[in-house]
Every structure is written in structure tokens, then in C-alpha cells.
Amino acid sequence: MTRDIFLGAFTILVGVAGALLTAQVPSSTFTDDPGPHLFPYFACAMLVLCGCGIMATGFRRAGVASQAEGFMSPGDWARSAILMGVFALYGIALWLVGFHLATPTMTFVFYAAIAGRRKFSLWRGAIYALLTYGALYLLFVWFLRSYLPEGLLF
Amino acid sequence: MDIILTSFTDLLAPTTLLIIFVASVVGIILGAIPGLSGGLGVALLLPLSFGMDPHVGLAMLIAIWVGGTSGAMIGSILLGIPGSPSAIATTFDGYPMTKNGEAVRALGAAIVASFIGTVFSIVIAMFLSRALADLALKLGPWEYFSLGFCAISLVAALSRESVFHGLAAAAFGLLLSTVGFAPIDGYPRFTFGSLYLSSGIDLIALMLGLFAIKQVVTEFARGSKPVPRVDTSSIQGFGVSLKDFTSNAFNMLRSFTIGLWIGFLPGMGAGLSNMVAYAYAKNSSKHPEKFGKGCIDGVFASETANNASVGGSLIPMVALGIPGDGTTAILLGGLMIHGIQAGPLLFTNNPDIVYALFLTALISAVMILFVQFFGMRLFPAILRIPYHYLYPAIVVLCFVGVFVGAGTEFNFIILLGFAAIGLAMDWARLPVSPFLLAFILGPMLESNLRKGFTYTNDGVWPFFTRPISGLLLATALLTIVWPYAKAGWKTWRANAAAAVSK
Structure with a gap:
């Protein structure tokens, strides 16, 4: 399904862009605190993994029409x-x-x-x-x- | 027991009863209007309570809150627009029921479920506050993080497309929840220098954009079909059959437990419990395919859970002085302004206030039941309003509502931006509920994740090795893996059967 391939690629892109922006967040760690980067990185990693999964699903279902195709004219x-x-x-x-x-x-x-x-x-x-x-x-x-x-x- | 009777007698004074009644009705109205909520009513009327006797002033605030939680389902069921985050899951099946001509049945189920959820949770809170609060104190950041993550996984697994779609939506929500100052150290993230983004993205503007504005735009663009006319003259009782109740008895019991439990955990509340209860109801149903198409089980689950959170969130407030959610934080402020210190000593120093709080909620729940019993014959009249009159009013209300909530025009951008994102998500078949749930829980998850790391020198391990935390994470993992494992098992069995037959 083309839509899933596009969505997967977009999700990966947002994940990577989010990780790059997260790297620019200033921080100074103290004790064992992982700092303000950990959680955004966690979300970005989830996005990249899910993006890959959605793309794989899209390739697997390629050619199969979905209800989403007719969402709006x-x-x-x-x-x-x-x-x-x-x-x-x-x-x-x-x-x-x-x-x-x-x-x-x-x-x-x-x-x-x-x-x-x-x-x-x-x-x-x-x-x-x-x-x-x-x-x-x-x-x-x-x-x-x-x-x-x-x-x-x- | 004498104190309970004395508090009850005090509340039966005609003026107090009238104030509770009016406040309950105001709460229902505020709850039903998109953009407003019982919580907003509590905040706005808090200054009015200063000049009142503490019993009466607090009774007024409690009644608005209970009314708001019960009334939020009206917009969800009749318009597909949740009055507040506590009624988001009610929309999933309540609105399809309205479209199927079952608005009265959905309203009846929601009214009764709300009543049962509120009353039983208050009774439990009244007698078990101290014991339950002690239990809450034993949980650490590891358990809170794992519980939140488990809740997101459960809701993400409901995605019609694949678990990846659900989890991707949740990840988008988590990432957006990090906009603004970081917890603990306060570093700004993804604000791009904007002052408006420094406190994060406004939840009300986001919710109204995703539900209300998006729905108006979609219905307008597609040319909406008229909703079947509801005949209110033939309604008997609450419009729900005994079979509906009996078949949902276990569903309601489970949703009640979820609502009570989530309600009494600090920082969580009805906004989370309704979605988790809905997810459990769908996952354990014999007919999950009916959910989302107008299944009454979903309405029972959501409405029982969100109202059970009312009693649940009063427990930490009263017994520990820790607010269970945003509204109880305002109520706590109200107590302090009246010179009452919530916490373990409240039962000893001001037992009359404690029982007055609980009894007010009970009286308010009974009044709301009666108001909604008669109101449910009138509420469906909203469906007879032509769209060209109904939708402009909703849109204007949303714009003014998001401004009033935060006092900034920047929220208009958020409102419209999330309406556009909602349309894009519908196009891509990304589910909204895990996105919204992750956005709501994001700050709590992050705060507890970081605390979990700093409280010990063991890094990530306590999240897996502490029994409750480990169990919750295992449940989350199982929820994600289960659809694929089930499909793989079916294929393996089919192949094995085919091999045997050959």
C-alpha cells in the first residue's frame, strides 16, 4: 500500500529530525540523571522503529486497496x-x-x-x-x- | 458514624442543597460544552467560595466537578466531540450509536454507568482512604512509568491497521509532549525561541482541534448524512435494557476497578482511565470487531471508569494532601484557603470536612442522575439542529474556549494546526487515541523515567526487576507482540494441519 510506505518514510524522517534537534538541546547532567535528551530520544527511536514497521507492512500489502484510499476525494x-x-x-x-x-x-x-x-x-x-x-x-x-x-x- | 450523620444533616440544609443542585447543573452544562469542563468551573468559581462557610463553599466546588465529569459524555455521544478528556473514549462508540439511531440507549448507558462509577468510588474512598493511600505511597517512579507505558501500549494495540500504526501515533504524542521546559532541570526543548511554546502545547486546544474542528471540516467536506431522528416519547426508564446491564456487569466491574486505581495514583485521572478501560473492554470482548461501530460495551467501560476516578482522585488528596489530577489540585488550594490542611492529619483535625466532601459528591451524584434522567429526553433535540446552525456555534465556542483557557491567541494556531494534523492522521489511518494518551501522559512518564534513574545506582534495571513494574512492562510487551504471535500461531497450525491431511 503506497500510503503506508509514504507514512513509514515520513515517520522515520520525523524520528531522525527529532533526534537531530534533541542533540542541540543544552544540558548539564548531575548525579545519575540522564538529562533532558533521554525521553525525546526514546520517542524518536520509537518513531524510527515504527516507521520501518509501517513501511514493511506497506511493501507486504503493496497492491492491496485499502479503505483509506477513498478517505476524501x-x-x-x-x-x-x-x-x-x-x-x-x-x-x-x-x-x-x-x-x-x-x-x-x-x-x-x-x-x-x-x-x-x-x-x-x-x-x-x-x-x-x-x-x-x-x-x-x-x-x-x-x-x-x-x-x-x-x-x-x- | 456520628460525624458522618452530623455532616450529612448539615448538607441537608435547604440553602446548601440548592447550591449543590445549581452547581451540579452548572457542572453538567460546562462538561457538555466543548472547551469547557467541570475543572474549569471549579477554577472559575473558587474565588466565589472564599466568602462562604467552608462546608458550603467546598460542596459547591465538588458538585461542579462531579457534574462536569458526568456531563462530558453528552457532547461525546451526540456530537462526537468530547466535552473534556475524560470522555474521549465515550466518543468512539457513543457517537456511532447516535449515527445508528441509538442516541438514547447510549445516553442511558452513560448516565447509569456514571452514577454507579461515582457512587461506589466515593463510598470506597470514604471508608478505605487511609489504607489505599498507604498502598500508593509504596509505589515508586518505576511503577508509575511502567503503568503509563502499559496504558499507552494497550491503547496503541487497538489500532485497526497494525500495532506499528498505533505505536507510531503514540510516539508522535510522546515527542510533542516534550515541547517546552523539560521536567527536573527546566531546559527548553523544541521551543524555537518562542515564549508561547515554553510551557508546552495546550491540551484543550489540541483536543478541540483533533476532535471538534476536524469533525466540522470533515462533515462539511464530505457532505454529512443526517442523523436518524430520535423518538424520545417512547423512552422507558433509562432507555437501556436489563440485558445490556447484565451482559456488561463484569465489564463495568473491571472498568470501575481501573478507574478507581488510576484515579488514586497522583498525576493521573479520568483523562487516562476512560481510555485504558475502553482498551481492556475491547481487548477482552468476545466481539471486538463491533467496537468503534456503536457497541454499548465501550460506553459502559468509558463512563464507569472516568467517574470511578472521581472517588479515586479524592483519596490521595484527602489522605496524603497530594492531588490526583488537575481539578483536585485546585480543590486542594480551596481547602488551604479555608485554612484546612489536607493530609494524614485531616481525618483527626477536620473529620467533618472530610465526610462533607464525600457526602457532597454522593448527593451531587444522585441529583445528577435525576437531572440527566429527565434531560436525556431533551438532549437529543440538539441532533435536530441543522448543521449550518450547529457547526458555526461549535467553531466559535472552540476559538473562544481555547483563548479563555490560556489567555493567548497563539492557541488559535494550535487549534487549527491540530485540526489539520487530525485530517492527515485520518488519511494515514493513524489512530488518534494513542496519540492523545501519549501526549497527556508524556510529562508524567518522562519525570518518572528520570527519577527512576536517579533514585538508585542500578540504572534501568529496577524498571524490570521490581515486581509490579516488571509485570506492567511484560504486559505492555505482550500487548504489542500478541497480534503477531497470534497470527504466527494460526499460520503454523494451519500449515501443520495441511501437512497432516497430506
């Missing part, structure tokens, strides 16, 4: 990437303009993106975005007395 991946991009935009908006502006606006955008043209309604979306914003404000500010993102620009 290229169109599904594109839709995932678009939605992740919209979520990233919300994160940036929270950071820049804060909760009060970003949340109602982006809730509406999420609604529009997920509803699609067929289920989209401007008024319902607007009311929904304001209600969600209000409910979150009540929960976090009024009830939990939490501090919310205020925005870098304000």
Missing part, C-alpha cells in the same frame, strides 16, 4: 482547505479586531459557508449570528467573568 480536500482558511480568518480577526467585531461577523460567514446557496437566508443568518454572539457574551463575560480577545488594533 480531491473535491472534498479542496472544500476542507477552504473551510480551514475561513477558520484561520476568524483567528486572525479575533487577534486584530477582537471578540465583539470578529464573532458576529465571522459567525455569519461560517453560517453562509456551511449553509450553501440552497439553505442560505440573509435575515436568519444575521439573527443567528447576533444570537450566538449574545449567548457567548453572556456565558463568558457575565457568567464566567472571563477575559475575551480585545483586538490588537483597538
Whole structure:
């Protein structure tokens, strides 16, 4: 199975890269303490061993189709990437303009993106975005007395 | 016995009962909301308890905690998004049951299992705290390391692909858990000079990215199928048959023991016990292939174990003054603020407080049972909400939740980064549970591994030569090797049979 061969190679690569980065961690050992390197090395060794095992499994199963082959179509991946991009935009908006502006606006955008043209309604979306914003404000500010993102620009 | 009766009578005062009831309901709500938890509720309401009588203030905190642990299963079962790490394993079969139109049955099983887990663990904690705490003190870093490693191996062995996939996921989790300052000496590792990474990767942001955001993205991309409509008008009792209980009696007993045991080990708690109990339930089941597709046994195992950890983690807190998990650490702080010193002398100096803590948890468990009994007719209404209304609210809640938990926008990057990693793991068929379990246990494993080396001059040997530690490591090894040994044995027998027939 090609996917396992790729995964195995990637796992080995991460293990080796992790070991190289671990070697750069400063340390000064005392008594019998093995220091801050031991555990990351242990994890990296596990990665390399498992990577070899996964690759071997991949070669053994080469040519056998797996359920994973059909995990998502290229169109599904594109839709995932678009939605992740919209979520990233919300994160940036929270950071820049804060909760009060970003949340109602982006809730509406999420609604529009997920509803699609067929289920989209401007008024319902607007009311929904304001209600969600209000409910979150009540929960976090009024009830939990939490501090919310205020925005870098304000 | 007189002290128990006096404490119980004090708690029956109408105001105190009302506070326990409200706190239990608040706990259920916080537990059910992704990103929040009963533990967060305890932390946020701790200052409110300062002005209260210690009995009432601590009763409020305990009730929120118990409510939060019980309520976390609601999101797991109905949305596939665990309310807190204690309900991760509930998602594995609870959500498929909802997709199969069995949401009520899953909720009923979880409610009853939660109740049984909490009540029996509290009763045991109440009467055996001192004896069990003495036992915990006899265990050293070797046993703690081996127990954690054994738990990871058990969960890794559940991988549908191969043990290598499970162990690789666990190794990724272990490596990521080392980001930040190292234990013992505090050297920074893999922070790349970032201040945000110096305290490590935020667990809540990681968990919500892996479960909530990833799920919303996947369902959106694939075009999710509507969940079957749940008819709540015909629910009888808890919606679970007597046969479900009887066939799971041993499973619940085993999960309860696991939950209680893991709960009372310092530094571990419901976040670990639910996954270990699930792994044991699947490994010892007569029909392991049904797990992950909507098997009620998995829900019983996870929910019994995580609630049994409630009583379990109270044991070291009360008897030794050592918190069993993060929430009991906050509760311990609450005790100290009220001038009460937890530890061996607590039973002598403040027995009323000790029994008030346990009795509050019991009263709270009973109240939660009633609230959830009636609530389970209402909870499935969430499934009727169209996705274009439900998902935006979940996403916004996740973003705000991860900010509130740590007070930094950097967590947005972690949230989205782990959603992407979750998608990649699904594509590669790397299981999420060993990854998450290893990430949670990583700091504890490392700390105990290093302590194990420094406590003696024998290096690595005590990990293998101390009886309990050696047994746990042998179990871990057997778990890893068993699938291959079993397959090899079957092939050898088949070849032998073929040779005989020739």
C-alpha cells in the first residue's frame, strides 16, 4: 500500500529530525540523571522503529486497496482547505479586531459557508449570528467573568 | 458514624442543597460544552467560595466537578466531540450509536454507568482512604512509568491497521509532549525561541482541534448524512435494557476497578482511565470487531471508569494532601484557603470536612442522575439542529474556549494546526487515541523515567526487576507482540494441519 510506505518514510524522517534537534538541546547532567535528551530520544527511536514497521507492512500489502484510499476525494480536500482558511480568518480577526467585531461577523460567514446557496437566508443568518454572539457574551463575560480577545488594533 | 450523620444533616440544609443542585447543573452544562469542563468551573468559581462557610463553599466546588465529569459524555455521544478528556473514549462508540439511531440507549448507558462509577468510588474512598493511600505511597517512579507505558501500549494495540500504526501515533504524542521546559532541570526543548511554546502545547486546544474542528471540516467536506431522528416519547426508564446491564456487569466491574486505581495514583485521572478501560473492554470482548461501530460495551467501560476516578482522585488528596489530577489540585488550594490542611492529619483535625466532601459528591451524584434522567429526553433535540446552525456555534465556542483557557491567541494556531494534523492522521489511518494518551501522559512518564534513574545506582534495571513494574512492562510487551504471535500461531497450525491431511 503506497500510503503506508509514504507514512513509514515520513515517520522515520520525523524520528531522525527529532533526534537531530534533541542533540542541540543544552544540558548539564548531575548525579545519575540522564538529562533532558533521554525521553525525546526514546520517542524518536520509537518513531524510527515504527516507521520501518509501517513501511514493511506497506511493501507486504503493496497492491492491496485499502479503505483509506477513498478517505476524501480531491473535491472534498479542496472544500476542507477552504473551510480551514475561513477558520484561520476568524483567528486572525479575533487577534486584530477582537471578540465583539470578529464573532458576529465571522459567525455569519461560517453560517453562509456551511449553509450553501440552497439553505442560505440573509435575515436568519444575521439573527443567528447576533444570537450566538449574545449567548457567548453572556456565558463568558457575565457568567464566567472571563477575559475575551480585545483586538490588537483597538 | 456520628460525624458522618452530623455532616450529612448539615448538607441537608435547604440553602446548601440548592447550591449543590445549581452547581451540579452548572457542572453538567460546562462538561457538555466543548472547551469547557467541570475543572474549569471549579477554577472559575473558587474565588466565589472564599466568602462562604467552608462546608458550603467546598460542596459547591465538588458538585461542579462531579457534574462536569458526568456531563462530558453528552457532547461525546451526540456530537462526537468530547466535552473534556475524560470522555474521549465515550466518543468512539457513543457517537456511532447516535449515527445508528441509538442516541438514547447510549445516553442511558452513560448516565447509569456514571452514577454507579461515582457512587461506589466515593463510598470506597470514604471508608478505605487511609489504607489505599498507604498502598500508593509504596509505589515508586518505576511503577508509575511502567503503568503509563502499559496504558499507552494497550491503547496503541487497538489500532485497526497494525500495532506499528498505533505505536507510531503514540510516539508522535510522546515527542510533542516534550515541547517546552523539560521536567527536573527546566531546559527548553523544541521551543524555537518562542515564549508561547515554553510551557508546552495546550491540551484543550489540541483536543478541540483533533476532535471538534476536524469533525466540522470533515462533515462539511464530505457532505454529512443526517442523523436518524430520535423518538424520545417512547423512552422507558433509562432507555437501556436489563440485558445490556447484565451482559456488561463484569465489564463495568473491571472498568470501575481501573478507574478507581488510576484515579488514586497522583498525576493521573479520568483523562487516562476512560481510555485504558475502553482498551481492556475491547481487548477482552468476545466481539471486538463491533467496537468503534456503536457497541454499548465501550460506553459502559468509558463512563464507569472516568467517574470511578472521581472517588479515586479524592483519596490521595484527602489522605496524603497530594492531588490526583488537575481539578483536585485546585480543590486542594480551596481547602488551604479555608485554612484546612489536607493530609494524614485531616481525618483527626477536620473529620467533618472530610465526610462533607464525600457526602457532597454522593448527593451531587444522585441529583445528577435525576437531572440527566429527565434531560436525556431533551438532549437529543440538539441532533435536530441543522448543521449550518450547529457547526458555526461549535467553531466559535472552540476559538473562544481555547483563548479563555490560556489567555493567548497563539492557541488559535494550535487549534487549527491540530485540526489539520487530525485530517492527515485520518488519511494515514493513524489512530488518534494513542496519540492523545501519549501526549497527556508524556510529562508524567518522562519525570518518572528520570527519577527512576536517579533514585538508585542500578540504572534501568529496577524498571524490570521490581515486581509490579516488571509485570506492567511484560504486559505492555505482550500487548504489542500478541497480534503477531497470534497470527504466527494460526499460520503454523494451519500449515501443520495441511501437512497432516497430506
